[in-house]
């Protein structure tokens with residue numbers, strides 16, 4: 001089901017930018033996500049999304065964004081893509097993200113987009129414009145293999161398409177890299193997978209890769225994931241239960257070894273393993289536009 005809703009507020013503010021991405025303001029233009037990754041944490045009960053397959057479009061998002069940015073006195077990175085993908089297939093028609101980026105460019109705010117879609121290239125010109133302040137596009141890649149990616153992230157662009165989009169952004173001067181998370185235990189936690197992702201990211205101009213060697217497993221998220229394991233990887237549910245029980249955090253096998261290997265390969269290619277964040281001038285206050 002796809003339906004429009006009216007939101008009361010669009011941007012949620014953090015007291016301090018988060019340590020991973022430096023995000024000060026979180027922007028969700030949709031609720032629910034068409035990519036339907038089998039491991040998605042947004043299904044967890046704490047987010048109160050009853051049916052994650054339902055897509056709610058915040059029809060008044062653009063008006064709200066303009067009003068809210070006009071009132072902001074502290075410039076900080078606006079993050080899109082934490083609870084849903086801002087470039088899910090529906091975005092090609094609705095263009096909420098594209099219009100939001102135009103407003104962000106107008107107000108000269110920095111932005112960080114996380115996506116699994118090559119549709120982001122539609123907004124290349126706007127991202128280039130925002131880059132004068134700061135723009136970063138992180139492509140989530142958990143496997144280098146298209147066929148496996150299609151099983152795990154059925155609604156998203158093929159991994160190879162994400163890498164091609166990364167190459168276009170990088171060659172146009174837009175800061176881009178990889179969020180290599182989650183790395184699923186028993187499925188993606190191989191040395192071969194990690195080195196293939198790093199190599200491909202290097203070839204496509206990634207400036208950074210942020211890894212997480214493992215995944216979360218929480219209430220509804222776990223239930224959905226285990227059902228999908230039964231369908232796609234028979235026998236794995238039992239292995240997960242034996243190894244992780246009711247734990248929230250499910251670490252990749254040999255996570256320390258993988259982490260070491262990952263850092264060696266990133267060093268070899270000169271890829272950062274932390275996000276190059278927006279750095280405002282000391283005491284920056286907003287200009288009145």
Ligand code: SF4
Pocket residue numbers: 033034035036037039040041042082083084085116153156
């Ligand atoms: S793209 Fe992100 S938000 Fe969407 S289903 Fe996948 S993990 Fe969840």
